Amino acid sequence: MMKCVIGIAVLFCIGKLPAMAQYYDNLKPLRVAVSYSKTSNLIFPYAVTSVDRGSRDLMVQKAKGVKNILQLKAGKEDFKETNLSVVTADGRFYSFLVYYESSPSVLNLRFRKIPDDNKEYPAVLSTDTIKVENVERNADLVRMASRKGHGPHDKSFSIKAHITSIYIKDDIFYFRVCMKNSSAINFYTDQLNFSIRDKNVAKRTAYQEKFIAPTYTSGDAGLIKANTESILVFAVPKFTIPDKKQLYLLITEKDGGRSIKLRIKNRHLIRAFPII
DSSP states (O other): OHHHHHHHHHHHHHHHHHHHGGGOOOOOOEEEEEOSSSOEEEEOSSOEEEEEESOTTEEEEEOTTOSSEEEEEESSTTOOOEEEEEEETTSEEEEEEEEEOSSOSOOEEEOOOOOTTOOSSSEESOTTOOOHHHHHHHHHHHHHOOOOOOOOEEEETTEEEEEEEEEEETTEEEEEEEEEEOSSSOEEEEEEEEEEEESSOOTTOOOOEEEEOOSEEESOOSEEOTTEEEEEEEEEEOOOOOTTEEEEEEEEETTSSOEEEEEEOHHHHHTOEEOO
């Protein structure tokens, strides 16, 4: 009797497969060759917001000074084929199959802007994605704004950071941050993200931490030159801070010991200025 039931269940599932197939699309990845001695470049129409590589044998980094170029290189010769997933600021998803080739015939791939109604490739992650042009314009407006407040601030070895104001429009927060380097040493940013973490965690107790990367940054956040002051604006999707959680803006120095931690409270978010 049991074998009969199992057989019927299997036939039922097989019969459902054609109907289930209509609920997803097969996004065929693009093939990209990389070399150990040469650098391949992927040039996107919008800033790269997320990167995931399938193997450590594939070396990936953003080109210095720009947000829309990924540089690829083989970490070792003749590595096993792997994949690469990329998300850009306009809410599109790119999928690649990366394989080794000692001398690739193509080193640079440039992707053009694609109309919103084009669903072929790359995939659109959300039909509600805010137009990236609007985000860029709003961030530039906030950067030039003169309104200032008494927001969170922190300093570390002649590096000072101050959230002077927070704005909001179309469910996007815009954090205006003043970075001042009073030292004679350039500050190269290693990591920059917003972090929501547990509050009052006892020692030896595991805690949860969620990182939120800005979807767009106005200004050069990668370098704060010696004896200069820079205004940066970080665009982040709207959120609130849950109970028993704390929100921080974390900025750390590459190959250095200076780090900034700005604690942002719910009251700071609630008092955000609207962009008209």
